[in-house]
Amino acid sequence: MTLEMRPRLTAGPGSVVVRILAVSVRANAPRVWQDPASGHPLPTPCVPGFASLGRVAEVGPDATVLESGQLVFFDPHIVGRDSTDAVYISGFMEGFNAESRRLSRCEWRDSTLAEFARLPLENCHPLNEQRLLGDIKDGGLGYSLDDLTHLFSMLIPFGGLADIDVKAGDTAVIAPATGRYGSAAVHVALAMGARVIAIGRNATVLKQLNDIDPGRLSTVQMTGDVIRDTEVLRATAGGQGVSAFWDMSPPGAATSTHFTSVLNVLNRGARISLMGSVSPGVSFDYMQIMVRALAIKGTWMSTKEQTRRLLGMVETGVLPLGARAKMGAIKKFNLQDWGEALATAAAEIEPGEVVVMP
Ligand SMILES: NC(=O)c1ccc[n+]([C@@H]2O[C@H](COP(=O)([O-])OP(=O)(O)OC[C@H]3O[C@@H](n4cnc5c(N)ncnc54)[C@H](OP(=O)(O)O)[C@@H]3O)[C@@H](O)[C@H]2O)c1
The missing domain is CATH 3.90.180.10 (Medium-chain alcohol dehydrogenases, catalytic domain)
Structure with missing residues (x-):
């Protein structure tokens, strides 16, 4: 894995460009991303990644709800628009059939361990920022971005x-x-x-x-x-x-x-x-x-409806997050320190999150 500069991305029909704020690093990520025999096939070379939080930077012409500046949760479970047999776990694992390989090796190959990512519109779930990050005295839940990273696990x-x-x-x-x-x-x-x-x-x-x-x-x-x-x-x-x-x-x-x-x-x-x-x-x-x-x-991953329901459970307050819910520590790393993030994720198997904040 190497860190490189690439040209700025642009959104097209069906896609959205997101400024990535936090990306999840899983316990098996070092193996998945660095060992070709991990059993997690990936369309190399690619930008790795996984579940992420970000802010919409640009929307494609067919976006109906998403708009620039919006806080979103990226669900990495990408499913073919013309076949549900095509599955790509963005930046983490391509599926096992030809349809999945077309999905992962072309348009959506690059994922979110980056400052910006171009992602399928339907995988970026808008978050109610006012409710989640707003002050408790104003009817908000008073969370920080760190608290929201618990959604990753x-x-x-x-x-x-x-x-x-x-x-x-x-x-x-x-x-x-x-x-x-x-x-x-x-x-x-x-x-x-x-x-x-x-x-x-x-x-x-x-x-x-x-x-x-x-x-x-x-x-x-x-x-x-x-x-x-x-x-x-x-x-x-x-x-x-x-x-x-x-x-x-x-x-x-x-x-x-x-x-x-x-x-x-x-x-x-x-x-x-x-x-x-x-x-x-x-x-x-x-x-x-x-x-x-x-x-x-x-069950492999979660459906879009389940993801939306989970976010709803957090936004309504039924599922509390962070220290108030006695959740584990958040270990945060800069993009430049991706190596340290991977080593930490693999070595420390415990409650909490390991995240890169590009
Ligand atoms: N279905 C899906 O959509 C999906 C998605 C992502 C990941 N996965 C799979 O889920 C698996 C678990 O992921 P993870 O990130 O939670 O792994 P992990 O962080 O490595 O957690 C491992 C857990 O398993 C326990 N464990 C380890 N070795 C064990 C053993 N020999 N006997 C009993 N318990 C043992 C550990 O507990 P102690 O060591 O404390 O006992 C720990 O609680 C991965 O293999 C991953 O591929 C599935």
């Missing part, structure tokens, strides 16, 4: 949580809850009304999570002993049992026993969301799924 987990319809009355297990996506999923599931059981191996982070909502959140440390973990989960769930299970395990967790321990405590008819990257596959008990009528749903 919530966006994708929300896709899975929404797909299995997590809601008030549910008891939802979130696994693993100790990383950036997992801890964000805990906050989102609580805001969706569920009672949450956050599980993971890291006792220190689980202890920090405990403070988020002592009323509706419990944490359980996974030990790898299926009988013991099942018993503790069952006791924690109590009479209500567990009606939803959200999982976003990384490849390293392929042999983790938490899948079995959680399956053991699911209620009849429970819904399961699988969002991780466990490429060798996970062995779920066929008979348990059949007899207990479990529903399993896989």
